[in-house]
Amino acid sequence: MTWSEVILATLKENEVRLVAYVPDNILTPLVEGAASDKYFVLVGATREDEAVGTVAGAYMAGLRGAAIMQTSGFALIGNALASLIVPYQLPAILIISERGTMGEFNIGQALVARTVRPTLDSLGILHHTLTDLATLRFILDTSIKQAFATRAPVALILSPLLTGGNPASSTQLV
Amino acid sequence: MSNERSLAKTLNRTALTRRLVQRLTHQEAVVAGIGNTNFDLVAAGHRPQNFYMLGSMGLACPIALGVALAQPNRGVIALEGDGSILMALGCLTTIANVKPRNLTVIIWDNGIYQITGKQATATGGVTDIVALARGAGIAHSEWVRDEMHFDALLDRRFEDGGPLLLAAKIDDQPGKGRPLRDPPLVRESFMKGLGTSRGGLPDA
Numbered sequence: 001m002t003w004s005e006v007i008l009a010t011l012k013e014n015e016v017r018l019v020a021y022v023p024d025n026i027l028t029p030l031v032e033g034a035a036s037d038k039y040f041v042l043v044g045a046t047r048e049d050e051a052v053g054t055v056a057g058a059y060m061a062g063l064r065g066a067a068i069m070q071t072s073g074f075a076l077i078g079n080a081l082a083s084l085i086v087p088y089q090l091p092a093i094l095i096i097s098e099r100g101t102m103g104e105f106n107i108g109q110a111l112v113a114r115t116v117r118p119t120l121d122s123l124g125i126l127h128h129t130l131t132d133l134a135t136l137r138f139i140l141d142t143s144i145k146q147a148f149a150t151r152a153p154v155a156l157i158l159s160p161l162l163t164g165g166n167p168a169s170s171t172q173l174v
Numbered sequence: 175m176s177n178e179r180s181l182a183k184t185l186n187r188t189a190l191t192r193r194l195v196q197r198l199t200h201q202e203a204v205v206a207g208i209g210n211t212n213f214d215l216v217a218a219g220h221r222p223q224n225f226y227m228l229g230s231m232g233l234a235c236p237i238a239l240g241v242a243l244a245q246p247n248r249g250v251i252a253l254e255g256d257g258s259i260l261m262a263l264g265c266l267t268t269i270a271n272v273k274p275r276n277l278t279v280i281i282w283d284n285g286i287y288q289i290t291g292k293q294a295t296a297t298g299g300v301t302d303i304v305a306l307a308r309g310a311g312i313a314h315s316e317w318v319r320d321e322m323h324f325d326a327l328l329d330r331r332f333e334d335g336g337p338l339l340l341a342a343k344i345d346d347q348p349g350k351g352r353p354l355r356d357p358p359l360v361r362e363s364f365m366k367g368l369g370t371s372r373g374g375l376p377d378a
Contacts, residue, residue, distance in 0.1 A: 018243065041243055043272060045236070046264025053233035053265075057205065057240025060225070060361060061248075062370040065240070083229020084237075087357040 003162050004029035006136050007095070008037065011066060014144040016093060017041050018058045018065030020051035022073050026097035026163050030068065041065075048073035049080040056080075056090045064148065066093035071100055071113040071157075078119055081153070086123055091147040094155040098129070102160040105172035120155050127155035130162050179302050182317040182343040187211070187282045188350050190324060190342055192218045194251070194280070197328055202249035203241050203368060207234035207258045209289040211282060213349025215253060222367025226353050226360050232262030235269060235279055242274040245368065249276050256283040256297045263306060266339070270311030273336050278328070279312075281341040288346060303341040318342040 001009065007030055011019070019034045020043040021027065034040040041063070045051035048069040055065035069077075074096050085092045099106075100113025120127045126146075128139050140156060147154040160166075187210065195218040198204070205225045206215040211234075212226050225241075227234060238252035259266075259281050269277065285298030297303055307315035318324045318340050327340050354360060365371040 018240070020240075043239070043243070043268065045268055047262070049230070049233065050236040050262065050265050050268060053230065053236030054240040054243070054268075056233075057225075057237035057242075058244045059240070060365050060370065061203070061241040061244030061368050063240070063244030080230050080233060084227070084233060087228070088361040089358050090361065 003133060003136060004033050008033045010137055010140045012039055016064040016066050018063050019068060020045050020054045020065060021068035022048050024070035024097045025166050025168055027068055047076055049077045052077050052080040052092055055092050056084055059090055066095055068095045070097045071116050072109055074116050075112045081123055085153050089151040091151050092153040093144055093147060096155060097158045103165055103169045103173055105169055125153050125155055129157045129159050131159045132162060178317040181319060183320045184343050184345055186347055187344045188214045188217060191215055200249055202251055204251045205234050205238040207254040210349035211253045211255050212353050213351045216351030216353050222363055225364045228355060228357060232258050235265045238277060239269055242277040246276055252279045254281050257287045257295045260296055266307050266310035266312060269337050275335055277337045279339040282344045283341050284344045284346050286346060307339040312337055312339045315339040
């Protein structure tokens with residue numbers, strides 16, 4: 001199985017049906033995989049905080065969800081995390097494709113990516129960086145279960161080591 | 175500015191919120207945006223199906239969309255102010271494309287950021303919320319002409335087949351209630367109201 005197939009299978013095993021996302025090159029197989037499987041309820045949001053809000057509402061009404069975004073999109077959700085997800089104790093599953101490292105060509109991406117882990121740490125949000133297929137399912141499965149059991153969000157950062165990084169990089173890095 | 179907007183009577187949010195809540199007979203979920211929107215929902219009498227935001231300005235509609243997707247047979251109402259929806263106009267395009275038939279969005283439009291000192295919003299200038307919503311693709315978007323029209327629009331919402339957006343021109347009177355500033359309690363109360371609380375006793 002590919003990394004995106006493992007993620008979708010693990011979401012399914014944990015009854016995470018809602019996938020709210022803003023696209024990214026890296027995330028394409030994940031979003032397309034969810035779109036081609038009727039199990040998933042796919043919502044294309046215009047902003048990442050919108051995706052987080054939809055996941056929050058769905059959870060409270062009995063539908064588990066994940067918000068999927070790239071690192072630059074994570075920078076838009078600080079207020080949604082600090083004033084909705086964390087204080088209301090909502091188990092949002094945040095899946096973040098990591099730009100800005102290991103072959104980034106865009107300085108804006110390189111800088112904004114550095115805000116992700118300090119922001120998560122400052123809010124006390126547990127996060128894991130997923131780097132290889134061997135540990136992917138274990139980390140994802142246990143983290144999702146823990147999030148719902150403890151009613152706490154979790155951030156899962158998809159490293160280029162796992163995904164191969166942005167496919168556009170090869171033509172942009174000279 | 176559309177003719178429809180100029181024909182809309184200026185109403186009072188406290189009174190209209192009470193009017194809305196009195197018409198909720200099927201345990202509809204109500205998600206109220208921050209500030210006066212929230213205060214007036216509290217003032218209309220607490221219901222277990224109410225969710226009160228305390229921050230996350232602009233997210234009442236996305237939260238309500240999530241509730242609507244999770245429980246497609248329950249009516250869901252998002253209440254937002256003009257300043258809040260202007261911060262999150264993109265969500266109108268998302269709602270238009272998802273087409274939840276059980277979602278009603280109500281925008282209280284007084285053209286000001288009332289709670290921060292009555293500074294003008296864009297709708298206090300030339301911007302028309304209903305025109306924006308129609309442009310986003312929410313075909314059933316209407317200015318509320320008066321109280322009777324408000325009632326009639328609410329009665330139609332399940333027959334229309336898609337989401338409904340109402341914008342009401344309101345005055346600048348402050349909200350009357352005091353919100354409960356205890357997020358886990360608000361969340362748990364809402365989940366009990368929606369039948370999704372896992373309940374039970376405290377864990378060891």
